Amino acid sequence: MKKDIHNREDIMLLVDTFYKNVALNKQIGPIFTDVAKVDWSHHLPKMYDFWESILFGKAIYKGNPMLTHFALNEQTPLQAEAFETWKNLFFQTVDDLFKGENANLIKQKAQSIADLMHFKINSPQSKIKIV
Numbered sequence: 140m141k142k143d144i145h146n147r148e149d150i151m152l153l154v155d156t157f158y159k160n161v162a163l164n165k166q167i168g169p170i171f172t173d174v175a176k177v178d179w180s181h182h183l184p185k186m187y188d189f190w191e192s193i194l195f196g197k198a199i200y201k202g203n204p205m206l207t208h209f210a211l212n213e214q215t216p217l218q219a220e221a222f223e224t225w226k227n228l229f230f231q232t233v234d235d236l237f238k239g240e241n242a243n244l245i246k247q248k249a250q251s252i253a254d255l256m257h258f259k260i261n262s263p264q265s266k267i268k269i270v
């Protein structure tokens with residue numbers, strides 16, 4: 140039986156699996172591997188901190204994801220399809236590995252952040268760069 144997301148080890152499994160799926164994805168994989176040329180040894184621990192902060196309220200992530208994605212959008216446009224793919228991969232990875240209250244919560248959080256990010260990047264006012 141699948142268990143819920145309880146601790147950092149669970150988050151690490153989720154994040155590692157998610158980005159393996161992302162890297163293999165034909166649509167958004169190249170944004171990570173070719174455009175941003177992500178250093179996974181740096182990115183993954185940052186994402187453990189990010190999701191631990193979001194899900195368990197631990198203020199360990201220091202950063203501004205909106206600014207990071209505004210900058211990325213200058214290099215390659217992050218459009219609706221890319222956000223849909225990101226969300227589908229995230230939901231699928233959560234559902235493949237976990238089940239429960241926190242699994243549902245992390246999907247809700249991911250959905251709200253992704254939708255807000257998409258809105259801020261693609262809204263007509265995006266030149267103002269509201270962060």
Ligand code: HEM
Nearest residue numbers: 170171175182189202203204207217221222225249252253
């Ligand atoms: C179209 C969808 C997305 C794409 C293509 C994308 C791509 C990227 C890339 C390439 C980076 C790495 C930057 C680097 O290390 O050089 C990054 C960082 C990051 N992404 Fe995304 N991302 C997407 C959506 C999201 C969403 C929806 C979230 C949150 C729910 C998110 C959270 C983050 C965070 C927290 C970082 C680290 C920011 C920092 O502190 O530097 N991303 N993203």
